[in-house]
Amino acid sequence: MKVQNLDIPEGIREGFLDSGITDLNPPQQDAVKSGLLDAEDMIIASPTASGKTLIAEIGISKQVVENNKTAIYIVPLKALASEKYQDFSERFEDQDVRIAVGDHDDSGESLSTADIVVATSEKLDSLLRHNPSWIHEIGLVVIDEIHLITSPDRGPTLEVTIARLRDILDFQLLGLSATISNSDELADWLDAELVESKYRPVELKHGVYWDNEIEFYSEETIEENSIPNKNPEPGGKLEGTKVGGFSTGNEVKEQEKEEIESEKVFIEDKHGRGSINLIQNTLNIDKQAIVFCSSRKGSEKSSDRAGKITTEDLSRDERKKLKDYADRIENVLGSPTSQCKRLAENVRKGAAFHHAGLVNKQRELVEDAFREGLVRTVSATPTLAAGVNLPAYRVIMRDLKRYTGDGMDFIPTLEYEQMSGRAGRPKYDDQGEAISIAKQPGMPDEIRERYIFGQSEHIQSKLAAEPVLRMHTLSLVASGFCTSMEGLLEFYSETLYAFQYGELSEVEQQVKRVVEQLRDFKFLEETGMEATKTGRRVSELYIDxxxxxxxxxxxxxxxxxxxxxxxxxxxxxxxxxxxxxxxxxxxxxxxxxxxxxxxxxxxxxxxxxxxxxxxxxxxxxxxxxxxxxxxxxxxxxxxxxxxxxxxxxxxxxxxxxxxxxxxxxxxxxxxxxxxxxxxxxxxxxxxxxxIGEDLLSLVKYDQIGRVRARKLYDHGIRDREDIREVSFEKLKKLIGKRTAKKLKKQVGEENIFDRENIMDYF
The missing domain is CATH 1.10.3380.30 (Sec63 N-terminal domain-like fold)
Structure with a gap:
């Protein structure tokens, strides 16, 4: 299917062509054939990098540009929101694209002129509580990573937000997901078309590294031998029969295979450590790698080790560019910590680590340096897989177990698929490699059965947790959305939880307990179903x-x-x-x-x-x-x-x-x-x-933070009058000429200086 034939505004179509998009790939074609341009609700379930975002962009061009509606693009993380905001600002340059994250006590009226709003599910939920007027202009809601509805942290808010939007608005819904085992159930709940595909523009080979050898399995081999997993929840013991010589937790096929086709590649043991051997091999073929580790400390140590070999792979020009990146990374905080220095030192060598312990600017700089090809390898925690579009030729799963509070346990298959999906860069590679490192005998079989041939866990609602019900029940009542117990129960009957479990007896009892608790808190009136003034404010503040x-x-x-x-x-x-x-x-x-x-x-x-x-x-x-x-x-x-x-x-x-x-x-x-x-x-x-309380009168001035404020205070400059009276020369020595100039200006002293200092000022 040609892009020229798409029923979308000509300017957007030309933008696709300018980006090199001339034909739609299979899942994109299926989406159009299934009614994408006719406002059909859809669940798009296909692998990472299969072009799901373009499907959303086609929907946006139809609903926003042609039908003059507002589009909401929901993402799970702030980092992904920033990325999508930049992408859409370029793609839809004639539209008003906004980003909405953070501040949950925002009425949202400032978004009334927006055409496209990129928001986290929590932010959209908070906006619904304030009921801004433009909500009723929404014609399209895109939910990126909709499978995260199974997350105990973010899932319930996403589930309630979807149910609430569907109840008050008539809009097109597009849910974008990795391939999940019960995507049909998700589509049935939403009464949506299911567009499911295994298409991937870059072939992905899955491998297991053990004893200096990688055993690779092709996509075709995996598809032939993949059977739905009997164990829908992560962490459980797999039980099953033998397939191809190893035990599997999947249902056995009618004819047990004697042998499963694979390709074995020898890796030189040059460094005595599997992950480093694989990084060395990656450098040898002039490629980049992402190494996934289970912890922040693990990712930092992995990066330290990688730096010892990546540094030898750099040209003089690359070292110069990396030094610039490293200097910026090191000084992000003003006063560098040991972690800042450690990361900067790694980046100078062409390696980096990436985890939630970095500040946002450091993460962005690492990602930019990697995309430029300067940083050869990034050692990261799994949050990178879900949060940022950062592909590499090779993804190395160093750790497939992590501490759960009850000891070490295997990560969910869905998480493995998120990480492995980062392997292979469209437009750069014709294939990608996802390699898992086995650390003991027997583990290669476990990796094959659990991750390579096993399928991901079922997506299941996590709505039944009482803190979640407490927060959302108050919101539903405070906003006037539900005005009776019957109304509350009717709303919850439309959730995924009710759809999956078929009845609401457990939730009904919990909702009744929550309502009584909210009355005890004085957030609901003693009779009827109405929020008190305090209860309404608590709901707007978006706290439990x-x-x-x-x-x-x-x-x-x-x-x-x-x-x-x-x-x-x-x-x-x-x-x-x-x-x-x-x-x-x-x-x-x-x-x-x-x-x-x-x-x-x-x-x-x-x-x-x-x-x-x-x-x-x-x-x-x-x-x-x-x-x-x-x-x-x-x-x-x-x-x-x-x-x-x-x-x-x-x-x-x-x-x-x-x-x-x-x-x-x-x-x-x-x-x-x-x-x-x-x-x-x-x-x-x-x-x-x-800062300490004694610095409160100083930090109100622009560019005066904890370090400069303390320096001023210790030199007797403690309030507005002190700033006015101190000589510019002294102020310049303490905080620098440019900042001193700005500070003097803020207290009305921009034109009054000692005669001997006036030339120095300029």
């Missing part, structure tokens, strides 16, 4: 009602006390379900427990006894709040990382979450007339900048 209730109780206690301090409110925030607290290790358990004894007088809730089930989580909340306290006490990030076993990205993420909770607490205190708002306001500024 239980978190809101507990913070209100803590603030009421704080109002009556004289001995509260920053730790009081930080600990209050860390006791919510929204903060993922730091784990207390065995070696630090006693120290944290001792600190608790000293901190009790400042905490706004009673500490449990050591034998109480809540005690360990109490210590975890304390450890996290102590880390935040160290940040606002101006401890450098290096010492925070060392003491609390975290990373710059982790510190920043925790401060952002804590700030949001303290903002929510501030709003609730205002509504309930609890006199702690000034304390919270000051603490939020301290969290933002990582």
């Amino acid at each position: 009602p239980e978190s809101a209730y507990n913070m209100i109780q803590c603030m009421k206690r704080a109002e009556k006390r004289e001995n509260t301090e920053a730790l009081s409110y930080l600990f209050m925030a860390c006791r919510t379900t929204e903060i993922r607290n730091l784990r207390v290790k065995n070696k630090e358990y006693q120290d944290i427990a001792q600190t608790l004894l000293d901190a009790k007088k400042y905490l706004l809730e009673s500490a449990p006894n050591e034998w109480d089930p809540e005690y360990d989580s109490f210590l975890e909340s304390l450890k996290t709040s102590l880390m935040l306290k160290a940040w606002i006490n101006e401890k450098d990030e290096e010492s925070i990382m060392d003491k609390y076993d975290t990373a710059p990205g982790g510190v920043r993420a925790k401060t952002r979450n804590a700030d949001w909770l303290l903002y929510s607490a501030q709003e609730l205190a205002r509504m309930k007339e609890i006199d702690v708002q000034n304390d919270l306001k000051k603490l939020r500024v301290r969290l933002k900048h990582g």
Whole structure:
């Protein structure tokens, strides 16, 4: 099918042609034939890099450009939102493309003129709670990675958001997914056409590395021997019969195969470590590799080792370009930490690591250097597979097990497929290789049966968790969407959970318990089904009602006390379900427990006894709040990382979450007339900048952060008048000429300088 024949606006069609897209591939053709241009709802299930985004773009061009409707493109992660925003801004340059992430207390009216909105599911859910007027202009909703509806973290919000949109709007839905074993069930739930394909523009070979040899299996061989997995959930023991000489957890075919075709490739053991041998082999064929590791520390060590051999592969010009990247990576934070220096050193050698402990700018720089071909190998945690379009010729799965709290267990097959799907770069490679490293005898068979010939787990709703129901039930009532118990139950009957389990008895009981709890919290009226004023605000703030209730109780206690301090409110925030607290290790358990004894007088809730089930989580909340306290006490990030076993990205993420909770607490205190708002306001500024209370009057000026503010304060420059009176020469020596100029301008002193300094100023 030719692009010229597509029934879409001519300008968009020309844009496709300019990008080199002249023909549609099989899944794209199937989508058009199934009614893509006729506003049919669809689930598109096909492998990574098979062109699902183009299907979405065709739908957008029809609904937005031709029908003058608004399109929403839902992504699971902020990093992916930024990537799609850039792509769509280029593709639809005449349309108003916006990105909506973050701030959950945003009415969304600023998006009223947008044609295309790229948003996370959480952001869209929060927008629905504010009910902006433009919502009713939506004509297309694209859900990228819709299979993540099975995620315990993000899945329930996505599920409820889909159900809610379908109830209030008439729109076209496109769900984009990797190939999943029950995609037909997902399509049935949504009453959508299923477009399922195994097409991949770049052939993908799966291999197992063991004993200095890779055994490869072609796509054709895998398809011939792949049978639906009997074990729909990850982590379970596979049971089954023998296929081709190894045990499989799949149903055996009618005729058991004697032998499965494979190709064996010898790899020289030059470095004594499988992953490094494979990287060396990748460099030998002038290709790049992504190495997936189970942990952040593992990815950093892997990158260190890779750097020792990638450095020999670089030209003088490449070293120069990498140095520029490395210098920028190292100085992202202003004051480099050991992690910043370690990453920069690796990048200078043509290697890098990538995980959530990096700050966003560092991750972006690593990705850019890899796309340019300068960084030869990236060692990453699995979040890279789901979050960013970063393909490589070869993907190496170094770790297929990870710690789950109950010991080491195999990762889900769906996660393996996400990682292996990054192998092979369209337009650059005619094939890609996904190689798993076996670490002990018997593991090659396990890898083959579980991942290469096994199929992914069933997508299953995770809606039944009580915290999820509590949050969404309040939202449904507060927005006026459901006005009775019958209405609530009717709404939940339209969810994937109800579709899969066939009845709602368990959820019905939970919903009734949640409603009573919300009434106890005073977030719902005692009779009827209506939210109180506070309940509506809690819903808009996008926090767990239980978190809101507990913070209100803590603030009421704080109002009556004289001995509260920053730790009081930080600990209050860390006791919510929204903060993922730091784990207390065995070696630090006693120290944290001792600190608790000293901190009790400042905490706004009673500490449990050591034998109480809540005690360990109490210590975890304390450890996290102590880390935040160290940040606002101006401890450098290096010492925070060392003491609390975290990373710059982790510190920043925790401060952002804590700030949001303290903002929510501030709003609730205002509504309930609890006199702690000034304390919270000051603490939020301290969290933002990582400063002591004595610097609050300085950081309000542009480009004055924790380092410059402390330097000014220590030299006697502590407020507006001090800034006005200090000589420009002294200010320049402390914070630099350009910043000094801007600071003087902000206090109205831009044209008044000592005569001897005026020429130096200019």
